[in-house]
Structure formats: C-alpha cells, structure tokens
Amino acid sequence: MQRRRLRVSSLSLMRWLLSCAIGAIALGALMAVHQCEIGCRRWGGELRWAQELAPPKLSKLPTSTQKLGGAKEVSQFKKLWKPPSRRDFVPCVEPTSSYLPRSESRGYLLVYANGGLNQMRAGICDMVAVARLINATLVVPRLDKNSFWQDSSNFSDVFDEEHFIHSLSSDVKIIKKLPKELKGTTKAIMQFRSWSGVEYYQDEISRLWDDYLVILAAKSDSRLANNKLPSDIQKLRCRAFYKALRFAPQIEALGKLLVERMRSYGPYIALHLRYEKDMLAFSGCTYGLSPAEADELARIRENISYWKVKDIDPQEQRTKGYCPLTPKEVGIFLSSLGYPSNTPVYVAAGEIYGGDSHMAELEARFPILMSKTQCGSSRAADCHPSVDHKYTIDQKQVNQGDEVLYHT
Numbered sequence: 001m002q003r004r005r006l007r008v009s010s011l012s013l014m015r016w017l018l019s020c021a022i023g024a025i026a027l028g029a030l031m032a033v034h035q036c037e038i039g040c041r042r043w044g045g046e047l048r049w050a051q052e053l054a055p056p057k058l059s060k061l062p063t064s065t066q067k068l069g070g071a072k073e074v075s076q077f078k079k080l081w082k083p084p085s086r087r088d089f090v091p092c093v094e095p096t097s098s099y100l101p102r103s104e105s106r107g108y109l110l111v112y113a114n115g116g117l118n119q120m121r122a123g124i125c126d127m128v129a130v131a132r133l134i135n136a137t138l139v140v141p142r143l144d145k146n147s148f149w150q151d152s153s154n155f156s157d158v159f160d161e162e163h164f165i166h167s168l169s170s171d172v173k174i175i176k177k178l179p180k181e182l183k184g185t186t187k188a189i190m191q192f193r194s195w196s197g198v199e200y201y202q203d204e205i206s207r208l209w210d211d212y213l214v215i216l217a218a219k220s221d222s223r224l225a226n227n228k229l230p231s232d233i234q235k236l237r238c239r240a241f242y243k244a245l246r247f248a249p250q251i252e253a254l255g256k257l258l259v260e261r262m263r264s265y266g267p268y269i270a271l272h273l274r275y276e277k278d279m280l281a282f283s284g285c286t287y288g289l290s291p292a293e294a295d296e297l298a299r300i301r302e303n304i305s306y307w308k309v310k311d312i313d314p315q316e317q318r319t320k321g322y323c324p325l326t327p328k329e330v331g332i333f334l335s336s337l338g339y340p341s342n343t344p345v346y347v348a349a350g351e352i353y354g355g356d357s358h359m360a361e362l363e364a365r366f367p368i369l370m371s372k373t374q375c376g377s378s379r380a381a382d383c384h385p386s387v388d389h390k391y392t393i394d395q396k397q398v399n400q401g402d403e404v405l406y407h408t
C-alpha cells in the first residue's frame with residue numbers, strides 16, 4: 001500500500017509539474033473551450049489513441065496593446081501564436097457500431113470522489129466506465145470536502161447534474177440519490193486496485209453483486225488502465241469527460257466572461273502557476289523561500305495524514321526536477337520563448353505562496369498580469385492589469401473559479 005501510494009504521489013507530482021510546464025506554454029488555452037485533449041490519430045488508415053494538447057485557436061492580432069514594427073516582427077509574432085499542428089488527430093468519442101445498449105442493473109455504485117477538482121473529474125469518468133463494466137446504477141458521485149482546499153461544493157454546484165445524467169443515459173443509468181430503502185443496507189466498501197483493467201471489474205468486483213446490492217468506492221482515483229481497454233470503454237470515458245461533465249451554468253458563464261475580458265487585450269497566455277501552498281508543502285520544494293516559510297510548509301505536510309512522504313530533501317527534489325517553476329523562472333521561460341513584455345498573462349491558480357514578494361519578478365517582466373479577482377469582478381472596468389496592485393485573491397473565488405480557468 002505504502003509503495004503504491006509513493007508511486008502514485010510521484011506520478012501525480014509529475015503530473016503537477018507537467019501542468020506547470022503546460023500552463024506556461026498553454027497559449028490561449030482559455031480560448032480553446034472544451035476541445036478534446038485526447039483524440040484518435042489516423043495512422044495508416046487505423047485509428048489509434050494518443051494524447052494531444054488542445055490546439056488553441058488562433059485569435060486575431062491585438063490592436064491597441066501591440067505596436068508592431070516591420071514585416072519581420074509581424075511574422076515572428078504570428079509564429080508565436082500559431083496553434084500547434086493537429087497532426088491528423090480527430091475527435092472519436094462516438095461509440096462503435098457494436099456498442100450495446102446498457103444492461104439490466106445489478107446494483108448501485110456509490111462513489112466518494114477524492115482529490116482536487118481535476119483529479120475528481122478524471123476519477124468520475126473512470127467510475128462511469130466502471131459502472132458500465134459491472135452493470136451498476138451509478139449514484140451521482142460525492143465530491144471531496146476534505147482535500148486541502150476544503151471546498152464544500154456538491155456535485156450539482158460544480159457540474160450540470162441533469163446534463164450528466166441525461167447525456168450518459170444510453171451508457172449507464174445514473175440517479176441522484178441511493179433509494180431510501182437502501183440507505184441502511186450493508187455496503188461493500190472498496191478501494192479499487194489502481195490501474196486495473198476490464199477483467200478486474202468484470203470478474204472480481206462484479207462478484208460482489210452475489211452478496212451486496214450496493215458497492216461503495218471509497219476513492220475515485222484508482223485509475224482504470226490506460227491500455228488494452230476495449231475501444232468502447234475508452235470512448236465512454238472520453239464522452240463522460242468531454243461531453244457529460246459540463247460545468248454548472250453559472251460557472252460556464254463566469255468562465256466565458258473572463259475569457260471575453262482577457263481577449264479584449266488580444267491573445268493572452270493562461271498560466272497555471274502551480275506555486276501554491278499545497279503543492280509546495282506536498283512536494284517539499286522550498287527553493288527561494290524563507291526559513292519560516294519552509295517551516296510552515298513542513299508543518300502542513302506533517303499534519304496532512306494522507307500525504308505519506310514526510311521527509312523530503314528540498315535540494316534533492318529540485319535537482320531531480322520535481323519542483324514547480326518559481327514565478328520568476330516562469331517569467332524567464334516566457335521571455336525566452338519570445339513573448340514580449342506587453343503580452344497579457346492570466347494567472348489561473350490559487351493563492352501564490354509568499355504572495356507579492358514571489359510575484360514581483362514575474363510582474364516586472366509581464367506587467368499585464370491578471371487574476372480571477374481582477375477579471376471576475378462584476379464590473380468589466382475592474383479587469384485591468386495589476387500594475388501597482390496588490391496580488392490578492394479571494395479564496396472563495398479561487399474555489400469557484402480555479403478549475404473553470406484550468407479547464408476552459
């Protein structure tokens with residue numbers, strides 16, 4: 001168990017680091033609303049699964065914020081914002097012709113989603129596939145309220161619940177609540193084995209139906225195997241992710257508003273700056289922090305029982321490349337890529353640890369630096385660069401807005 005957790009944490013750590021890097025280069029990712037991250041690739045006539053970054057749409061050149069010199073500069077500027085090649089990837093979430101209607105339900109699958117919103121989202125899609133594999137009726141998952149962010153939102157606060165239920169109705173039966181008469185029934189409480197394939201669920205797990213009517217998945221992050229899944233199960237996961245799990249209308253609306261306001265400055269960079277307290281505490285990265293800050297992070301790590309790795313050498317972490325880029329490093333990185341200092345940057349993240357002092361150097365390089373606090377205000381006029389502004393974020397808005405920006 002311990003070993004598996006270690007592996008999982010280093011995996012999620014790598015994923016975090018990747019998000020940071022991707023965040024840094026996710027140019028205009030905010031503009032590419034709901035584009036498929038996973039697609040099929042035509043390869044000698046055969047469709048194959050592969051991962052691909054969402055190709056951002058090329059937006060119009062900025063007018064007021066950008067003064068361009070000669071033709072060479074214009075062409076360089078265009079190159080900078082050019083969407084990456086689609087390399088023949090096409091969306092392929094629709095079921096194959098051999099996909100059958102859903103089967104008679106054998107029982108109920110309850111899911112306690114765990115982790116941050118992004119992890120929960122991926123986990124929920126896996127659980128949709130699991131419900132299909134074991135012929136279960138899925139009860140709308142419960143979201144994690146104990147994670148670092150202590151977000152009290154329910155499923156329907158974050159996602160469009162009706163849409164989720166209806167759009168998957170031919171795949172899996174989904175209900176909002178466990179029927180009353182089953183509330184007190186004995187449940188099979190399970191932590192599914194991570195990265196299991198179809199056989200594990202169809203054989204081992206569905207055997208539980210012989211004795212139980214309700215299976216409770218105590219965690220949702222026991223990911224389904226990525227390989228050797230039947231194509232229709234893989235497609236179902238994608239349908240759940242890209243079609244069924246839509247944000248609640250009020251979140252969608254706020255996301256659109258932020259994107260519009262940012263776009264009014266021209267093409268912009270959406271930066272998922274993962275220099276946040278939980279990330280630093282979890283990863284043990286203290287480079288550039290004061291001893292008091294490093295102490296605070298160590299105490300947080302000590303206090304969170306489900307973070308298994310406590311004793312971390314910050315120097316070693318950084319040397320191995322396991323640390324998020326500091327805001328300053330991100331600034332250097334973006335400048336080196338060629339982005340001029342008047343490029344608008346949207347910081348999609350929670351509160352940056354150390355606040356102003358750590359943001360100052362990034363802000364000096366890219367003064368048109370905005371956050372959801374500034375852009376999410378009810379007054380459009382408030383969406384202006386944070387030059388000479390304190391970099392502050394209302395935690396409530398972070399909880400509501402963070403993942404919106406991450407995903408849209």
Ligand SMILES: *[C@@H]1O[C@H](CO)[C@@H](O)[C@H](O)[C@H]1NC(C)=O
Pocket residue numbers: 103104106133134135201202203206
């Ligand atoms: C699910 O239902 C289908 C159709 O009745 C059946 O073929 C399949 O074996 C069932 N799977 C499980 C795990 O119960």
Ligand SMILES: *[C@@H]1O[C@H](CO)[C@@H](O)[C@H](O)[C@H]1NC(C)=O
Pocket residue numbers: 152153154157
């Ligand atoms: C979430 O749902 C529970 C139970 O249905 C309810 O008591 C609680 O108030 C809801 N929380 C929010 C933030 O709406």
Ligand SMILES: *[C@@H]1O[C@H](CO)[C@@H](O)[C@H](O)[C@H]1NC(C)=O
Pocket residue numbers: 299302303
């Ligand atoms: C946990 O946090 C509290 C205060 O937040 C602190 O007093 C306590 O020492 C911490 N526990 C550990 C094991 O560090």
